[in-house]
Amino acid sequence: MGGEDARHPIRARLSAASANPRPGRARRRAEPRLPPPNGRLLAARPPRPSANRRRVSPFPHRGRLSSSSSSVRRRQEAAAMAQAKQCRRLEPGLARSVLAGVEAVLFDCDGVLWRGEAAVPGAAEALGRLAAEGGAEGGRRRLLCYVTNNSSRTRGAYVEKLRRLGFPPAEPRQVFGSAYCAARYLRRALPPGAAAYVLGGAALSAELEAAGVAHLGAGPEAAAAAPEQEASAAQPPPGSRAPLDPSVRAVLVGYDEHFSYAKLCLALRYLLRGDGDCLLVGTNRDHRLPLEGGSAVPGTGCLVKAVETAAEREAFIIGKPSDYIFECVANEFNIDPARTIMVGDRLDTDILMGNNCGLKTLLTLTGVTTLEEVKDHLKSDCPKRKNLVPDYYVDSIADLLPALQD
Template sequence: MRAEQAGRAAGRGEVRTAGVVQWARGPGVGRPMVAAGGRAALGSAAETVMAATGGRRCRRLEGDAARAVLRGADTLLFDCDGVLWRGEAALSGAPAALGRLAASGKRLCYVTNNSSRTRVAYTEKLRRLGFPPAEPRHVFGSAFCAARYLRQALPDGAAAFVLGSPALSAELDAAGIPHLGPGPAALPGPAPADWAQAPLEPAVRAVLVGFDEHFSYAKLCQALRYLLRDPGCLLVGTNRDNRLPLEGGSAIPGTGCLVKAVETAAEREAFIVGKPNRYIFDCVASEFDIDPARTIMVGDRLDTDILMGNTCGLTTLLTLTGVSTLEEVRGHQESDCPARQSLVPDYYVDSIADLLPALED
């Protein structure tokens, strides 16, 4: 088994020494991602900064270090797609790992940029795929967080124009926010003058952009007109994910593409409620008594999951079952750019199932 692990590590360009990962960079040359005897328990993000190199370092989470890190955590925040499941299939070992975490008394929350499912729908999917039972209050999707933000930001009686899914509409309904826009839309006439004169709803004070399979030029025109009519009209996006990976290496455009289209037309920047913006973490913190220093963010994307976790002072764990790769981690780690350094996780695992040995005791 150790020989197989060493072979896999060498194939990834790593040198394994007493649980510490070194990147191979020429014969006999390597720099530890974490110094031997380095942090094994949770702490602030600043603890990962090493004076010798001025940057963050990442190591594989395994063995005694994994047991210590998990013992020091009260709460784990999980991204879902690419971490717990792909499509409608749970990733191997993920339900068992979360089951043991729940049995050990850990608080499990689910933090996702996906705006196409409600909180209730996520709890149903978790149950269907064999994960431990979860209540809707443990799920923080960008649809729910967008509705929460608008409930806080809009005056009573104000409405939202929505480019989004039925799930986004349902979360707005649950929050008591009047809205219009979901579903297909056609241009109101054959000429640009017709498009610029279509009736506008007087109560609209926000434009909300989520994943919308019916996104169209007609909707883009309406969104722009609401934003031009009232400079105080809010522009809110659920997330900036630029693409959604599919099985077999293919992908489809993500919500970030739609948000960018509206921003470009309006010449305004949207407020983003999803990761890496800390607003979505603030939603979790407002629901539960969370100590960031005893919280782990588990995700598969450096630019959303890991960046948010690092920004909020959480311990960050990258899984290699989704979008980001160790090669990307290496590139960011070796950079002198602070923005790239902020994308480096504290730890990584091949998959969530790698935590199972640390949970057996």
């Protein structure tokens, strides 16, 4: 990273990006409104003057999801409704009644539609029948979308996996991964000619590239460039003196198998540089990724927390349970939250997002959550725990098949 070209690896692309408008700028639908650049500072550090500004809603002033006040009101209404949720089993008769008023169904993927490389038995057939049925208005096919926190796959990869496992054909615009939505966010948040320093892999880089967002740092390069030796008075820590690209105005943290101390140093230096207006964005807060057999590996949330701790700043989070990822879906398809159902296997991401956004929520027990966990939340007097309770549950998404028979 010592030469002039390495010091500014994306300068040529930035010049091209400045000369040509980024794709997707001319849109008829309003995009979600952006939050303030600095996020909220953590309690360990006295707030900077810039952090004392009123926090602005990141959502659009239009349509059903029209203003910051309506967003707050929707959350308040959702919190009140959460107190009455009972997590009822979605038996066939009840399922027919519930689905009759639904025009859009949002699915988490892993643990709901498939486990690893194997589809959940009956899931593909259930989605095929859901898509074939008319929605709430009866005059059009019901919309199916796929909303995932996984930033290690592109939308195209999800479309291919759905096809390979026998699910109904899907278009990339039906897939809302945290990598794509992060690219969508930065495309609007960054000023012309600015770039992002990325802690992430090839899929995150590909989505940024497709969105026209200049970036650097993705992959193993930064980690490989730093010598593996302990810091000392004579030898500074890896990454602490590497040249900084002057165009970087955001740090984006996703799933990064090559996360290292050198990358953490670079991320912190970008965030501390200048007047501190560098954005800090995380794809999701999932702290643990379950594996078959009961094991697990650390998730992206661990990496986000490391950067937040070093920077003493809270990141803006793209994925579930953040409202932002649902707002991306709502603005793409103009769907009505009251006629939308979120199907997931995690209470703290899928169900919480659905409840916060005023959607109906359906828990499947083919993933990480057990019914006993839900019952514990139901018994609690804590409003936050009550908000983790879904409207309905099924053992598997295939349990919907009797309600979808011709």
